[in-house]
Amino acid sequence: MILRLLTYSRHAGAWAATVAITLFGLAVLTFVIGRVVPIDPVLAIVGDKASPDVYQRVFIELGRDKPLYVQFATYVSGLLHGDFGQSFVTSRPVLSDLLDFFPATLELSTIGLLIGMVLGIPAGVAAAYWHEKWPDHLVRLIALVGYSVPVFWLGLVGLFFLYFKLDWVSGPGQLDVFYQGIVENRTGSILIDSALAGEWEVFWNAMSHIILPALLLGYYSLAYIGRMTRSMMLDQLNREYVLTARLKGASEFEVVVGHALRNAAIPLVTIVALSYGSLLEGSVLVETIFSWPGIGNYLASSLFRADMNAVLGGTLVVGAVFVFLNMLSDALYGVLDPRAREHLS
């Protein structure tokens, strides 16, 4: 028992070390980027009409006169205390900005991922089951389009037809002006907040806004998840245990879902986590097209205004989310795969 606990904690220790090293690497990366880009943070604050005196004062305030390693230590200790620096544009701590913008991104990409999973996994399973028949060709076509059509083009086409021409969905933004400020912000997700408050009109308005960008992200997620599910299921359906299940008299549904998909689910966890990560990151374009007040939008506009603290803070958050998703999929791997569990306990 104690031995078991020991090996487990050793494993958990190794795990924590990996995460810590990854996050540290991320901090090094953002620090270096912040030093090498040809943007002078002092100039960004004081403006190019400031006197040399003022410039010098801010230069020292920012600690730019100190050696690089001291600057890095200050940077990392700031990060550890949740201090990502000030945004030059909003004059607020970058962290508060990020906390304001992140929920909108999370809401959008979560719905996108759900669409991608709910449609992509069955599509991939069907494609593998009817290999080389029409469901397979259809899924491959959908995936191919998802891989080759740029997201901004599809987004603009969608907006043009579904919003501008047909008026089936609402336009850019999270809510119509009319509905703004009705629901108190509690979770950061307007859908959840309005549902909790019982404000169904607001809810449906928010829904009509989110549906198009979410479908768009969902489509790309579907293309990826569907393609990967297909190839993993093709692999599993050729295994001998699938024949065993058929020999037992199991129904085709049991064979495909209960046996083959149950095995394919193990690598799929990683695929879904990766897809989630890339939705969070890839939302930059979609959020820009749909004026979605999320991290992507924040990152893009900060970048255009040379607001380096904001850009690096946003990058760190996106990176940390990736690390977190990876940890999560590792943990789920152990839950789903008895062979991996062996190594844990």
Add this chain to the structure above:
Amino acid sequence: MSDKPLVDVENLHIAFPREDGGWHEAVRGVSFSLLAREKLGIVGESGSGKSLSSRALLGVLPEHARMSADRLRFDGIDLLQASPRERRKLRGGRMSMILQDPKFSLNPVLKVGRQIMEAFRIGYPALSGAETRRRAIDMLEAVHIRSPERVMDLYPHQISGGMGQRVMIAMMMAREPELLVADEPTSALDVTVRTQVLSIMDELVTRRGAGLILISHDLKLVSRFCNRVLVMYAGRIVESLRADEMHNARHPYTRGLLACLPSIQSTGDPLPVLQREAGWANPEGQP
């Protein structure tokens, strides 16, 4: 033994599409029958069509295989006319099959117990969970597994090959089929446990009065457990012999197989090399 055959196969052909658009004939006109409770061995080198012939019987041929036969019957049921659903009902229930290597034939992510219980659940959906579990444990006892309750909760990678194959036997004999096909059931196992596993299987088959088709490339082993032996070569049956009359084999291929068997009295001479002639693959080539 009754006179009505349990299995009746006539002129079975199985082919696969080739790259060049033609067909590769893997099984070319196989005919055999099996009486109830009879034990039939099929021997032949790898690729001679043994597995395909039995898979056709159970209705689990690879999807792209093309099959035809003049007759394919199980206990009077015309399998050529039966719907996929009817054939599925037969599988696991009245006919079942053991595959070669439990390392691959058991589902790696499901507990052994659950996989045996599934066989019962498919056949007897009305049984309670506890009763299903009890029967699965009984089956594990029937294949001489000592602590069945513990084994129920193990995953396939946690048990040995010999135990895995006994689990497979338990699973496939769970619903007391009238026919069990064992496709090289011991080829993947340690030499030390082969006889033990085969004896357990044979015991169960005999006790329950099932018919057995034992596929192997080991002529000696097959003749020990079976009443009759078919010898296959290149998609055809080249010889059919009673197990106690192996010495009467007439086909040169069978005689070659027999000559290759090492015996204790052997003089220490190297074993003869098995002869093959292209002519044996033709129907006219049969002696």
